[in-house]
Amino acid sequence: MTVQLEPTPDHVPLPAGFRAAGLHCGLKKNGALDLGLLLADEPVGAGAIYTQNQLVGAHVTVCRDHLARSGGLVRAVLVNARNANCATGEQGIADARHCCAQLAARVRCPVEQVLMLSTGPIGAPLPTERIVGHLDALLEHASIDGAMDFARAIMTTDTYPKALHASGMTRTTGFAKGSGMIHPNMATMLGFLLTDGAATPGQSVPQLLRAVADRSFHRVTVDGDTSPNDTLVLLASGRTRSADLEATVTRLAQRLARTIAADGEGATRLVTIEVRGARDEHEATLVGRTIATSPLVKTAVAGRDPNWGRILSAAGRAGVAFPAERARVWVGPADVYSGGKPHPQNEPAAHRHLTDDTLVTLGVDLAVGTASADVWTCDFTKDYVQINADYRS
Amino acid sequence: MTVQLEPTPDHVPLPAGFRAAGLHCGLKKNGALDLGLLLADEPVGAGAIYTQNQLVGAHVTVCRDHLARSGGLVRAVLVNARNANCATGEQGIADARHCCAQLAARVRCPVEQVLMLSTGPIGAPLPTERIVGHLDALLEHASIDGAMDFARAIMTTDTYPKALHASGMTRTTGFAKGSGMIHPNMATMLGFLLTDGAATPGQSVPQLLRAVADRSFHRVTVDGDTSPNDTLVLLASGRTRSADLEATVTRLAQRLARTIAADGEGATRLVTIEVRGARDEHEATLVGRTIATSPLVKTAVAGRDPNWGRILSAAGRAGVAFPAERARVWVGPADVYSGGKPHPQNEPAAHRHLTDDTLVTLGVDLAVGTASADVWTCDFTKDYVQINADYRS
Structure with missing residues (x-):
């Protein structure tokens, strides 16, 4: 893959x-x-x-x-x-x-x-x-x-x-x-x-x-x-x-x-992490990288699961202060969290984006400024584990 | 598992x-x-x-x-x-x-x-x-x-x-x-x-x-x-x-x-990361945590692969200065890297440790001091990906 x-x-x-x-x-x-x-x-x-x-x-x-x-x-x-x-x-x-x-x-x-x-x-x-x-x-x-x-x-x-x-x-x-x-x-x-x-x-x-x-x-x-x-x-x-x-x-x-991300080992999706509303580009990049390296986020994409909780939680541990209740999270075209609440009614559209598109977008707006950054990664599949567990055996 | x-x-x-x-x-x-x-x-x-x-x-x-x-x-x-x-x-x-x-x-x-x-x-x-x-x-x-x-x-x-x-x-x-x-x-x-x-x-x-x-x-x-x-x-x-x-x-x-580590999702091994020879306990812990969160190290353990290169490389990106040519890496009882060189002749013993023991030890001596820390984690298996990719589907 x-x-x-x-x-x-x-x-x-x-x-x-x-x-x-x-x-x-x-x-x-x-x-x-x-x-x-x-x-x-x-x-x-x-x-x-x-x-x-x-x-x-x-x-x-x-x-x-x-x-x-x-x-x-x-x-x-x-x-x-x-x-x-x-x-x-x-x-x-x-x-x-x-x-x-x-x-x-x-x-x-x-x-x-x-x-x-x-x-x-x-x-x-x-x-x-x-x-x-x-x-x-x-x-x-x-x-x-x-x-x-x-x-x-x-x-x-x-x-x-x-x-x-x-x-x-x-x-x-x-x-x-x-x-x-x-x-x-x-x-x-x-x-x-x-x-x-x-x-x-x-x-x-x-x-x-x-x-x-x-x-x-x-x-x-x-x-x-x-x-x-x-x-x-x-x-x-x-x-x-x-x-x-x-x-x-x-x-x-x-x-x-x-x-490079698209050809990641075992990858089935190229994932663009869009960080918006940050204080500066450095903080936006930090948040984007933290989301992009989260095994939970990457396995969720592998499972085509629009898991807003994992995205918001990964953003929350990046070492960048922001008010979670004012943040916004999207998966492709679908707003899945905003106003301090998830929006389950939009998850089917988010799921379709993850299922149907090879190039997927996960986004978070931190609501503390106007800086932004995109970070690229891939999903995290069983093939990645297989390739890296087995290479010398 | x-x-x-x-x-x-x-x-x-x-x-x-x-x-x-x-x-x-x-x-x-x-x-x-x-x-x-x-x-x-x-x-x-x-x-x-x-x-x-x-x-x-x-x-x-x-x-x-x-x-x-x-x-x-x-x-x-x-x-x-x-x-x-x-x-x-x-x-x-x-x-x-x-x-x-x-x-x-x-x-x-x-x-x-x-x-x-x-x-x-x-x-x-x-x-x-x-x-x-x-x-x-x-x-x-x-x-x-x-x-x-x-x-x-x-x-x-x-x-x-x-x-x-x-x-x-x-x-x-x-x-x-x-x-x-x-x-x-x-x-x-x-x-x-x-x-x-x-x-x-x-x-x-x-x-x-x-x-x-x-x-x-x-x-x-x-x-x-x-x-x-x-x-x-x-x-x-x-x-x-x-x-x-x-x-x-x-x-x-x-x-x-x-x-907690032993019961990690999909885990088949409890891994103790032993960091020795650090400047202070804080730096030892930092290095241990970086090794313990490396997908490459954790998939290597899942594959029973005594991969000294991944261990040393993870230590090397922890943000802690140490001379790689004086560092030492061990897997269970086996010295797999020291004196600036790998020791392939010791890898069979290291492989047996990973294969036969449920409680495995990976160690690194940074050769810059006398402080130490142990950090605990588990291996990273296809079951982890399965569990986390599939939970809502």
């Missing part, structure tokens, strides 16, 4: 100045693509956001170091699946540096302009020889038509590749893999945003990325667990100018974030 | 000066006991701890008011199951006050010395006539042998009654109901601790209760969801003196907290 928001495209374009590739280097057992490359024609401005976990994959350490030393410039991003290079100690860091150096020598750029990201099982040594042995082929494959190969190469438990493009004044292409921090010891959320736009004067690329992430990837949750390898990278070539680059990239990132 | 730590006793004694009762007043459909009473021969010192949820049941408002007005003295505690009297507005509060007043008139005590607690589905009006109509019978039944009837009367989704007794210098009896904030709109954790001991000079009964709860009921989680009605009450008659009353009551409360 999974929710696919739109058909997988045959082709996704890249912004001018970027190329991509993906191939099989022998990490995935079934011959699927497992090594990906993003290549910029010249060094471009870059920002990255990493997991907040105390346990971090080797790539987090190396990426931080490289971006600091390069002054935020990147030429190439190498990604491998099926091995997280995490809990691998100093050797793991040396292995990641080795792969970066080998790629930098071939691209003829400083090693610090190369990033490497890894995703997959943790605790096993990185098979560097397989990876390095395929770098020449990867560079040969790199092309303006390589986006879908790259999207496939970074997949782990994803049931479909996640690549999206937006064009207008600027062109932006985004990639993500999810979905659930789940497989095999845990998987990883990786996201990549490439744009030919430029950040506005006074806004660095990392600042732009932070603003985008706060309204997109930071608002999606599958199971509340974060991985040691979660990383989001933005590359901005600055070839074109647009006053609304932040808005454009944010919209694309939100679409990507939604695909 | 459920875990029962010891056989349900036929009889649990009460401390001197307390009586209890339980009867069927017509709230549960199957004729089971649904109205309970705790009665003190004279007013006793009392403390209560309530849910932190913004949505609170009517009883929370009334209990707060009564304890404030009585100066912390209580004669009687009335409890009904099968109706939470929550999201019932001003009428719900008036209904709870009415029941308290009717009981106070019969006991011949000030109304503020009566507490009332409710648990069950939320959103429906409290059937006060059924309750008041059975108060005379309830008082007639009240006896020193009434503990098990009371324990049964407060059950909702519990599969067995939860009553425990500890005697020594003092006598203490505890009751709880759980388990999971789950049924039907959500259930409620209620706990009652009765003792003939006295708090030490300089420690009020509410202070004693806070200290006890921090090391017992605040360390148990089934699904991370808190109910609007969660309440823990301590009644201390002070007839006997003991320097270690806090330790005695804490141990009893910990045993009760463990029974």
Whole structure:
């Protein structure tokens, strides 16, 4: 079971100045693509956001170091699946540096302009020889038509590749893999945003990325667990100018974030939590995240149950003060709680929404202000438990 | 499926000066006991701890008011199951006050010395006539042998009654109901601790209760969801003196907290999370709670998978700084991660622990201090999802 928001495209374009590739280097057992490359024609401005976990994959350490030393410039991003290079100690860091150096020598750029990201099982040594042995082929494959190969190469438990493009004044292409921090010891959320736009004067690329992430990837949750390898990278070539680059990239990132929730393990519904009437956006997001991680809310959606009590109660434990008697709760088109009382007569319409629609909406108005936030998640099914209970047995 | 730590006793004694009762007043459909009473021969010192949820049941408002007005003295505690009297507005509060007043008139005590607690589905009006109509019978039944009837009367989704007794210098009896904030709109954790001991000079009964709860009921989680009605009450008659009353009551409360986790919906394992080597007890508890609420950890236990990566990663996102490369993770008797590396050779022993033992232990040493905490939870099975997805369908 999974929710696919739109058909997988045959082709996704890249912004001018970027190329991509993906191939099989022998990490995935079934011959699927497992090594990906993003290549910029010249060094471009870059920002990255990493997991907040105390346990971090080797790539987090190396990426931080490289971006600091390069002054935020990147030429190439190498990604491998099926091995997280995490809990691998100093050797793991040396292995990641080795792969970066080998790629930098071939691209003829400083090693610090190369990033490497890894995703997959943790605790096993990185098979560097397989990876390095395929770098020449990867560079040969790199092309303006390589986006879908790259999207496939970074997949782990994803049931479909996640690549999206937006064009207008600027062109932006985004990639993500999810979905659930789940497989095999845990998987990883990786996201990549490439744009030919430029950040506005006074806004660095990392600042732009932070603003985008706060309204997109930071608002999606599958199971509340974060991985040691979660990383989001933005590359901005600055070839074109647009006053609304932040808005454009944010919209694309939100679409990507939604695909991650939609492809959550065992998911049958993409759930949008609409929080309205909050004091500020931060509090709205807090309430939305609390509802989105509540097992009771998520199992209710799996059971197609418009359970206003669980929604209101989850909102009530978010650490945000609001008067429950003035709050409002809706499920799709149906007002199920307001004026301090449930409205059982509206529950049939709410039930139909949960039953008939794959994209469902749960909302709460806190009645203390005018700020709002949407948070995305999926329902919580027996398949999720099955997948995560059984993976090594 | 459920875990029962010891056989349900036929009889649990009460401390001197307390009586209890339980009867069927017509709230549960199957004729089971649904109205309970705790009665003190004279007013006793009392403390209560309530849910932190913004949505609170009517009883929370009334209990707060009564304890404030009585100066912390209580004669009687009335409890009904099968109706939470929550999201019932001003009428719900008036209904709870009415029941308290009717009981106070019969006991011949000030109304503020009566507490009332409710648990069950939320959103429906409290059937006060059924309750008041059975108060005379309830008082007639009240006896020193009434503990098990009371324990049964407060059950909702519990599969067995939860009553425990500890005697020594003092006598203490505890009751709880759980388990999971789950049924039907959500259930409620209620706990009652009765003792003939006295708090030490300089420690009020509410202070004693806070200290006890921090090391017992605040360390148990089934699904991370808190109910609007969660309440823990301590009644201390002070007839006997003991320097270690806090330790005695804490141990009893910990045993009760463990029974709540053991009887979690769908549970097949009682899981003790042992956190060691923390800077202080607060940080140890934070880490323990984060592990105990991780769906990945809990589904791994359901799958009998000694998944050190999920345990370490959950610890890593608790908001507590520690060096992952110096941390240690164990599953039962088996060291599965230390020295920055997993130990696959020890996983068979860990797997046997999860497979053969009903009471399982997951541990993490943070290697930053000497403080520790234990937190209790249960595994997360397909039965949990089934129960919570299907309840109204």
